[in-house]
Amino acid sequence: MKVIVVGAGYVGLVAAACLSQSGHQVVCVDKNIKKIEALNNGIIPIYEENLESIVRESLGNNNLQFSSKIFVSSDIDMIIIAVGTPTLPDGRVDLSQVYNVFREIVNVVDHPIIVVMKSTVPPGVGEKVKKVFLNKSKVPISYISNPEFLREGQAVWDWYNPDRIVIGGDDRESIKKVLKLYSDIDAPRCIMDITSAEMVKYASNAFLATKISFINEIANLCELVGADILPVAKAVGLDKRIGGQFLKAGLGYGGSCFPKDTRGLDFVSTINGHTFNLLKSVIEVNFKQRIYAVRKLINHLGTINGKKVGVLGIAFKPNTDDTRESPAIDIIKMLVDEGADVVAYDPVVGSEQCPLPEEITLTNNYEVATKHAHALVICTEWPEILNIDWEEVAGHMRDPKVILDGRNCLSKSLLVELGFKYLGIGR
Numbered sequence: 001m002k003v004i005v006v007g008a009g010y011v012g013l014v015a016a017a018c019l020s021q022s023g024h025q026v027v028c029v030d031k032n033i034k035k036i037e038a039l040n041n042g043i044i045p046i047y048e049e050n051l052e053s054i055v056r057e058s059l060g061n062n063n064l065q066f067s068s069k070i071f072v073s074s075d076i077d078m079i080i081i082a083v084g085t086p087t088l089p090d091g092r093v094d095l096s097q098v099y100n101v102f103r104e105i106v107n108v109v110d111h112p113i114i115v116v117m118k119s120t121v122p123p124g125v126g127e128k129v130k131k132v133f134l135n136k137s138k139v140p141i142s143y144i145s146n147p148e149f150l151r152e153g154q155a156v157w158d159w160y161n162p163d164r165i166v167i168g169g170d171d172r173e174s175i176k177k178v179l180k181l182y183s184d185i186d187a188p189r190c191i192m193d194i195t196s197a198e199m200v201k202y203a204s205n206a207f208l209a210t211k212i213s214f215i216n217e218i219a220n221l222c223e224l225v226g227a228d229i230l231p232v233a234k235a236v237g238l239d240k241r242i243g244g245q246f247l248k249a250g251l252g253y254g255g256s257c258f259p260k261d262t263r264g265l266d267f268v269s270t271i272n273g274h275t276f277n278l279l280k281s282v283i284e285v286n287f288k289q290r291i292y293a294v295r296k297l298i299n300h301l302g303t304i305n306g307k308k309v310g311v312l313g314i315a316f317k318p319n320t321d322d323t324r325e326s327p328a329i330d331i332i333k334m335l336v337d338e339g340a341d342v343v344a345y346d347p348v349v350g351s352e353q354c355p356l357p358e359e360i361t362l363t364n365n366y367e368v369a370t371k372h373a374h375a376l377v378i379c380t381e382w383p384e385i386l387n388i389d390w391e392e393v394a395g396h397m398r399d400p401k402v403i404l405d406g407r408n409c410l411s412k413s414l415l416v417e418l419g420f421k422y423l424g425i426g427r
């Protein structure tokens with residue numbers, strides 16, 4: 001199949017690379033010219049396991065090309081859209097990138113083609129796009145919704161091992177063709193109408209976010225009654241009807257998806273006259289979890305004004321350099337507001353990836369963040385952080401040597417033995 005992928009971000013680049021590795025002819029288009037120049041030289045702008053080798057191999061065998069303009073030659077079968085759909089301050093989804101792509105497509109397409117929507121768009125957008133944009137095209141353009149469920153940090157693995165492939169459409173032939181993209185992938189196929197496919201994506205993310213906020217509420221309650229969230233979550237998760245995944249209590253969810261998609265679904269609900277109270281609570285609990293962590297630290301340090309606090313981990317989760325809506329960013333801002341001297345460490349995140357307050361020091365060396373620190377806050381469970389030599393850190397920190405383990409990822413007994421004051425979440 002010959003396809004164009006529009007957008008070379010986390011989703012577009014992974015889709016383009018994996019489809020080309022599966023033998024499809026792919027042109028990946030991004031309006032960011034610098035990104036395209038780098039990609040043409042095999043330089044990957046994001047940190048994602050195995051992606052670079054796939055891109056380089058596909059560039060080498062000509063299955064993959066990069067371009068800064070959409071050029072639709074007569075042999076192109078479909079255009080896959082993977083541009084950003086960020087959140088607006090009022091929770092609405094900003095669809096301007098998506099709409100701009102449709103304006104371009106309608107202008108350049110000169111033969112019948114399928115447009116596949118991989119970007120996450122609110123339920124109802126596909127039908128609207130068909131009416132507003134595609135009906136104006138001189139040639140037939142078929143619309144398919146094909147939401148993406150990959151996770152950052154394991155995106156390539158997720159691409160080849162999805163739990164399901166969701167296709168929403170109203171034209172059998174187009175659905176059949178889109179399914180051919182995935183002929184080498186073993187997963188259940190869920191075929192439905194466009195709006196339902198769009199809803200699957202939002203419902204999935206909202207449900208996973210609900211699990212996280214739920215377990216965080218249970219963790220907070222555990223602290224009050226003297227229970228430990230680790231054995232509690234493990235035993236609860238062993239019930240197959242509940243499942244053990246997404247029951248890790250901590251600082252709450254961040255990233256480019258859960259925060260924006262929960263807010264987006266809440267907005268869609270409100271505009272349609274439905275008050276989604278459960279989802280509103282999920283969002284509120286998630287934000288409060290960050291404040292709660294800072295309060296906990298203040299309670300143990302007395303005041304943090306003038307104290308050195310090392311924040312370990314800035315990415316919203318391990319194995320990615322993405323800091324979008326990362327709990328670490330809010331926590332750092334709150335600590336700075338309280339007068340702390342913050343030194344933040346992350347093994348891969350650099351200043352170009354994240355807007356941090358000017359007052360803070362950012363380092364890729366954990367010793368710079370831990371040396372002479374009064375307290376540490378673990379925000380991301382990077383392997384580099386789990387494997388820190390805590391005995392050495394105990395030797396160079398200042399009293400009271402508090403560790404707020406915001407991801408419950410360290411050994412409490414070891415740290416207590418080494419003289420740290422250990423604070424977990426729900427323990």
Ligand SMILES: NC(=O)c1ccc[n+]([C@@H]2O[C@H](COP(=O)([O-])OP(=O)(O)OC[C@H]3O[C@@H](n4cnc5c(N)ncnc54)[C@H](O)[C@@H]3O)[C@@H](O)[C@H]2O)c1
Nearest residue numbers: 007008009010011030031082083084085097119120148152
């Ligand atoms: N990041 C994830 O893990 C993930 C997973 C599943 C779904 N999604 C969804 O996929 C979509 C893309 O997410 P992302 O994280 O890859 O976004 P991103 O911001 O990393 O990348 C989007 C890319 O699109 C490019 N772009 C914007 N307008 C363009 C245009 N007119 N022509 C060409 N290129 C253009 C941008 O320059 C950017 O490189 C979003 O809707 C997101 O919600 C993301």
Ligand SMILES: O=c1ccn([C@@H]2O[C@H](COP(=O)(O)OP(=O)(O)O[C@H]3O[C@H](CO)[C@@H](O)[C@H](O)[C@H]3O)[C@@H](O)[C@H]2O)c(=O)[nH]1
Nearest residue numbers: 148149150151152212246247248252253254255257316317
């Ligand atoms: O038990 C858990 C699991 C996750 N998290 C946090 O939740 C956030 C999101 O984690 P994860 O889902 O692994 O990362 P994403 O890459 O954002 O992936 C989610 O968002 C993507 C974009 O929509 C979807 O495609 C994926 O299916 C969905 O898992 C991170 O901050 C995690 O630290 C927890 O706090 N506790």
